[in-house]
Amino acid sequence: MDEKICFATSNFHKFEEVSEIARSYGIMLEHCNIPKIEVQAESLREIVLKSAILTRLYTNKPVLVEDAGLFIKALNGFPGPYSNYVYRTIGINGVLKLLENIDNREACFKSAAALIHENGVIIDEGEVCGYIVRSPRGTMGFGFDPIFTPYGETKTFAEMTTSEKNKYSHRAKAISRVFEKYVELKRTI
Numbered sequence: 001m002d003e004k005i006c007f008a009t010s011n012f013h014k015f016e017e018v019s020e021i022a023r024s025y026g027i028m029l030e031h032c033n034i035p036k037i038e039v040q041a042e043s044l045r046e047i048v049l050k051s052a053i054l055t056r057l058y059t060n061k062p063v064l065v066e067d068a069g070l071f072i073k074a075l076n077g078f079p080g081p082y083s084n085y086v087y088r089t090i091g092i093n094g095v096l097k098l099l100e101n102i103d104n105r106e107a108c109f110k111s112a113a114a115l116i117h118e119n120g121v122i123i124d125e126g127e128v129c130g131y132i133v134r135s136p137r138g139t140m141g142f143g144f145d146p147i148f149t150p151y152g153e154t155k156t157f158a159e160m161t162t163s164e165k166n167k168y169s170h171r172a173k174a175i176s177r178v179f180e181k182y183v184e185l186k187r188t189i
């Protein structure tokens, strides 16, 4: 596909993860110099859709926006859509402190991705569940990666390469679903 998709994110690691998936679909991705307009809402789907619509106002190119969060079962889904704020304020150690003396470590990362193209919008979601480890491990990735291990693995996300993380991740699932529909759409028009 010749047309580049503009991915609006402030997060370089996300760009790396999504670029790898784009390549496997023959999609060219560029890191757009447009601020991802953060919208606050309770559902990731709503956040990402509104944010993509606003971002699209800055360019005529197809625009991709992705938003994610960590949902911890014992904390009734907290921090969820507020993950960015929680990461910046109490951070990994703050979250571990909230889970001190709690045996149920179950948590899921969820992602929603929206792609606005000339003919409309494609939106989809992805999820990976696992558990929060007792102390941080690994130096790769970003955010809560050092404290999350997906089910079926022993490594945390921060101990995995981008390709390994993409085999499990919420983001890889959401983005692959969106790209699959986009490629199919391009094939039929």
Ligand code: ITT
Binding pocket: 008, 009, 010, 011, 014, 036, 066, 067, 068, 069, 070, 083, 084, 087, 109, 141, 142, 143, 144, 145, 157, 169, 171
């Ligand atoms: P954008 O510019 O794309 O918004 P961001 O880093 O703010 O980049 P999100 O709003 O999607 O990303 O994610 C909110 C927070 O959730 C993020 O700051 C991380 O702390 C956490 N998070 C999301 N996805 C993650 C992942 O794959 N691994 C670890 N932490 C993640």
